[in-house]
Amino acid sequence: MKPRLQDVADRAGVSMKTVSNVINGYVHVSEAMRTKVLAAIEEVGYRPNLSARNLARGRAGMIALVVPQLDMPYFASLSMHVLEAADEQGWVVLIQQTRGDAEKERAVLSGRFAQRVDGLVFSPERVTAEEIGQRSDRTPLVLLGERASGGVADHIVVDNVAAGKLAVSHLLDLGRRRIAMIGAESGGTVNRRFDGYRTALAERGLEVDPRLVEPVSRNLGEAGEAAMNAVLARAAPRPDAVFCVTDWVALGAIRSLHLHGLRVPEDVAVVGFDDIPYGRASTPTLTSISPDRAAVARAAVASLAAQQEDGREPREIPAGFELVVRESTAGVGGAAFVAPAALDDATLPFGRARGDHHHAR
The missing domain is CATH 3.40.50.2300 (Response regulator)
Structure with a gap:
C-alpha cells in the first residue's frame, strides 16, 4: 500500500498535525522535531501529493x-x-x-x-x-x-563595501602598496566594491591613484585582460597588486600579467570576487571573496514563504561572505590568511577570512 500521513506520524511518534506542519514548512516547528519527522518520511517512503497540497x-x-x-x-x-x-x-x-x-x-x-x-x-x-x-x-x-x-521589497544583500575592504586589506597586509582596481564602474554606476577599495587604502594613509583604476564594460575575462593591459600601459611604476570586481575579470587580468612577463603573485598579487569553480583550477589558483550563495538562496526563499503569510514591511536581509586565500596572493605553499585586527566585528559584521588548504596547500 502507498504510505500515508498516518504512517509517518506513527513512525515518528507524533501527531498527524505535526507531520503536516513539517511538510508545509511552518516555522514554529523545532529543528529537532523537523529532523525526526523528515527521517520518518524517508523511512516509510511517504511522498506528499504536492498538487493537492498547493491547491x-x-x-x-x-x-x-x-x-x-x-x-x-x-x-x-x-x-x-x-x-x-x-x-x-x-x-x-x-x-x-x-x-x-x-x-x-x-x-x-x-x-x-x-x-x-x-x-x-x-x-x-x-x-x-x-x-x-x-x-x-x-x-x-x-x-x-x-x-x-x-x-x-525584501532585499538580500552582501555588504560589498565590507567585502571590498577585506580583499584590499589582505593585499595591504601582504605589504602591497600600489593596488589597482579593475572594474571600478559599470554603466556609469559607482560600484560599492570600489568604495571598499578606497576605504581600505584611506585607513592605511594611501590615496587612490586614478592611473590604477580601470572600469570594465562587461563581466568577461576578455574585459579584465583589456583593462589590465590599459593599467600596465599607463601606470609607472606598475601596480604590485590588483583587486578585480569579479573572478572572471580577475582571470583575464592574470592572463594579461602573464603575457607581460609578470609573475603572480611574486610581482603582482591578484584577488577576485565570487569564488567561482574555475578560480580553483587556474594557474595560480585564485584568492577570492566568496559570498554565501546558499545563505542568499535560503533567505530569498524564506522571504517568499513569509510573504505568503503576512504583509510585513520590506526588509534588508544581510548575507555573509569570506575571503578564501589561494595561490594568487599566498603563492604555492603559502600560509592560510588570518583576518587582520583592523577589521574587527564592529567594522565587518558578516565577513571573515580563511585559507583554502586544499588549493593553497
Missing part, C-alpha cells in the same frame, strides 16, 4: 527565479541553491534570464510568466527602485544584488 493552500506550487545570465558561474551556482531551498518548501522553480535587457526586466515586474507563480526572486540590472515600487503585480518579491532596492 488546498491556494498556491501555484511554483516560484520564479530571474537572473541576468545563467552562463555566469555565480548565477548558475545560485540557481542550484535556490532549487534546493525551494524544494524544501514544496516549490518548483521557473528560471528565466534577462541578459540585462530593461524591457525584459519590466515584463518580469508586470508578472508576465507562462504560469502563475507564488513568488519572484529577481536580480535586476536595469530597472530602477522607483519602477519596482510602482509595479502593479502583487506577487511576493525578493530582490538580489544592489542595482535597485530602495526599500521597495
Whole structure:
C-alpha cells in the first residue's frame, strides 16, 4: 500500500498535525522535531501529493527565479541553491534570464510568466527602485544584488563595501602598496566594491591613484585582460597588486600579467570576487571573496514563504561572505590568511577570512 500521513506520524511518534506542519514548512516547528519527522518520511517512503497540497493552500506550487545570465558561474551556482531551498518548501522553480535587457526586466515586474507563480526572486540590472515600487503585480518579491532596492521589497544583500575592504586589506597586509582596481564602474554606476577599495587604502594613509583604476564594460575575462593591459600601459611604476570586481575579470587580468612577463603573485598579487569553480583550477589558483550563495538562496526563499503569510514591511536581509586565500596572493605553499585586527566585528559584521588548504596547500 502507498504510505500515508498516518504512517509517518506513527513512525515518528507524533501527531498527524505535526507531520503536516513539517511538510508545509511552518516555522514554529523545532529543528529537532523537523529532523525526526523528515527521517520518518524517508523511512516509510511517504511522498506528499504536492498538487493537492498547493491547491488546498491556494498556491501555484511554483516560484520564479530571474537572473541576468545563467552562463555566469555565480548565477548558475545560485540557481542550484535556490532549487534546493525551494524544494524544501514544496516549490518548483521557473528560471528565466534577462541578459540585462530593461524591457525584459519590466515584463518580469508586470508578472508576465507562462504560469502563475507564488513568488519572484529577481536580480535586476536595469530597472530602477522607483519602477519596482510602482509595479502593479502583487506577487511576493525578493530582490538580489544592489542595482535597485530602495526599500521597495525584501532585499538580500552582501555588504560589498565590507567585502571590498577585506580583499584590499589582505593585499595591504601582504605589504602591497600600489593596488589597482579593475572594474571600478559599470554603466556609469559607482560600484560599492570600489568604495571598499578606497576605504581600505584611506585607513592605511594611501590615496587612490586614478592611473590604477580601470572600469570594465562587461563581466568577461576578455574585459579584465583589456583593462589590465590599459593599467600596465599607463601606470609607472606598475601596480604590485590588483583587486578585480569579479573572478572572471580577475582571470583575464592574470592572463594579461602573464603575457607581460609578470609573475603572480611574486610581482603582482591578484584577488577576485565570487569564488567561482574555475578560480580553483587556474594557474595560480585564485584568492577570492566568496559570498554565501546558499545563505542568499535560503533567505530569498524564506522571504517568499513569509510573504505568503503576512504583509510585513520590506526588509534588508544581510548575507555573509569570506575571503578564501589561494595561490594568487599566498603563492604555492603559502600560509592560510588570518583576518587582520583592523577589521574587527564592529567594522565587518558578516565577513571573515580563511585559507583554502586544499588549493593553497
